[in-house]
Amino acid sequence: MTTGPLSKSMPLTTKLSHTAVFWIGFCVVMAVLIVAPLVLPEYWRRFLTEILIWGLLAMSSDILIGYTGMVSFGHSAFFGLGMYGAAAALLIVSPPNLWLAILFGLGGAAGAALFVAYFSTRLRDIYFAITTLIFSQIFYVIIFTWTEVTGGENGLIFSRPHFTIPFLYDTRFSTATLHWFVLAVVAGSYVLLRRIMQSPFGMVLQSIRENEARTRAIGYPVERYKIVAVMLSGLFAGLAGVLYAVQNQFAAAEFVFFTTSGDTVIFNVMGGIGTLVGPIVGAGFFQLIRELLSRIFGDQFPYLIPLGVIFIVMIIFLPQGLLGFARRWLNR
Amino acid sequence: MSGEAVNDVRSPANGRTAASVPVLKTELLTVRFGGLAALSKVNFEVKRDEVCAIIGPNGAGKSTFFNCLTGVLKPTSGRILFDGEDITGLPSNTISQKGIARSYQITNIMPNASALENVRIAAQSRRHAWNMISHHSAFPNINERAEAALRSVGLLDKADQLAANLSHGEQRNLEIGIALATEPTLLCLDEPTAGMSTAETHDTLQLVRRIAKNLTILIVEHDMQVVMELCHRITVLHYGEILADGTPEEIQRNSKVQEVYLKT
Ligand SMILES: Nc1ncnc2c1ncn2[C@@H]1O[C@H](COP(=O)(O)OP(=O)(O)OP(=O)(O)O)[C@@H](O)[C@H]1O
Ligand SMILES: [Mg+2]
Secondary structure (H helix, E strand, C coil), rough: CCCCCHHHHCCHHHHHHHHHHCCCCCCCCHHHHHHHHHHCCHHHHHHHHHHHHHHHHHHHHHHHHHCCCCCCCHHHHHHHHHHHHHCCCCCCCCEEEHHHHHHHHHHHHHHHHHHHHHHHCCCCCHHHHHHHHHHHHHHHHHHCCCCCHCCCHHHHCCCCCCEEEEECCCCCCCHHHHHHHHHHCCCHHHHHHHHHHHHHHHHHHHHHHHHHHHHHHCCHHHHHHHHHHHHHHHHHHHHHHHHHHHCCCCCCCHHCCCHHHHHHHHHHHCCCCCCCHHHHHHHHHHHHHHHHHHHHCCCCCHHHHHHHHHHHHHHHHHCCCCHHHHHHHHHH | CCCCHHHHHHHHHHHHHHHCCEEEEEEEEEEECCCEEEEEEEEEEEEEEEEEEECCCCCCHHHHHHHHHHCCCCEEEEEEEEECCCCCCCCCCHHHCCCEEEEECCCCCCCCCHHHHHHHHHHCCCCCCCCCCHHHHCHHHHHHHHHHHHHHHHCHHCCCCHHHHHHHCCCCCCCHHHHHCCCCCCCECCCCCCCCCCHHHHHHHHHHHHCCCEEEEEECCCCCHHHHHHHHHEEEECCCEEEEEEEEHHHHHHHHHHHHCCCC
């Protein structure tokens, strides 16, 4: 912790190389993910795409958990409304349109997020967490019981939209092109969210996490920032819901159940909160282990037990999560 | 930092014409916690460019008074006027934006952020705060403001250190730096030297003298010696009531004050 003469002259160069190293790393990971569907068999191709989607959901909740210091158990609601919003667009409008599905999904998620944000951001810590959980369960019950509209228990099934650029381009999604589309959305979301978290606004969120009372005392209307954070987080969770609907061509009430929110929190903790990429890595790690367990021991295997053990061991020995060590570096 | 400059601040000849305008005024300010009256009917005034002290034994209500001024507590009754405007019961963020800043008796900083980040977030509260697309360090006016605040509390060379790794004394000064970075017109310091060594106390008081040149300051401080030479005016609180109010000399001569405070 000494500040020798070196640190006076260093900032510019370290900053440059930091940026360079970051983007080189980013491009390498992107390259791997772009090539992956060309070499992976069909099953694993879809598997990887799904990891990206869960990763986007986890990343969206990191805005609250890792950056603002609010643990949300409401993300199943945002994810679910994105999913059902997309379903509505895909079922009502024919031919099914991808962009309309995204628009409807984001609209649905934004509505849910506004509702949750308005009522729960006044509360802190466990009270916030529980309130978001209750709200997501309310959405679950509505979706589960309103069978005429949501299909209730059976959910909704629809066909996959084409990839279109209006008036220019129209093609069916293959598993590979769908993967690339999802990758583009997730990577774009990452770059955008990272920038937002580094912006003055993002610094306010982190300041709220570090010391909420002081943040208010230096002039920030904390509640307003929290509402916008929940909205932002909800929108990206909704986007994940849309992608999930497009990939799997169904919407089901079980995704709105609070266990989805629980998984999301676990992805965050495993991967490293406050890093944005960590939660994606956490989602991948979790899904991969679950997949391996069910491959080795069969479908009926109660995978949650060993996963729970792994989770606890990680909390003890790696409390920062897989990418926690790089937290400051990734946010610079 | 020169001797003359220090004297200049407290010399009565320094009385600028604006010095008669009250920046802050409380009327019958009362705070009750259940049966306990932490403040009762406090009428208090600070004039522009004054350095005022509030002294009083433990539990006298000094911090409670600051909590009211800065919107942390809503008074049970009474009014607070700042620049002639009623600010009673406003939330602390609004009061901060109006120009009252404070430091805390118990260090209240962001330990996991660097010293610079601590003051930059404060400086940022006045500009570009909702910007979502630029990097936070890309605003020269924020950076300058933050560095100026760090410089004035003598922490510029520790800018990149985590606040948690600063010494107690440095953290206390950072506390003041954060308040300064919000560009207040009235700065309330709640025992800024609490827990400091004699040398650190001396430095911090020098610092307060320096910033007092451009600011109105209200300070809670236990060291009588310090208060006597730093302030234009002293108010003595005792069990939530104003016991005495006057120049350091008047307070020193006041028999009631001597009874409850100076003797102990
Ligand atoms: N939030 C609270 N709830 C109940 N009582 C309180 C609260 N805050 C302060 N008090 C009481 O009000 C009285 C005044 O407290 P305050 O902290 O303002 O004193 P102080 O003058 O700052 O003392 P010190 O010199 O010890 O800092 C004390 O008796 C204290 O116990
Ligand atoms: Mg006190």
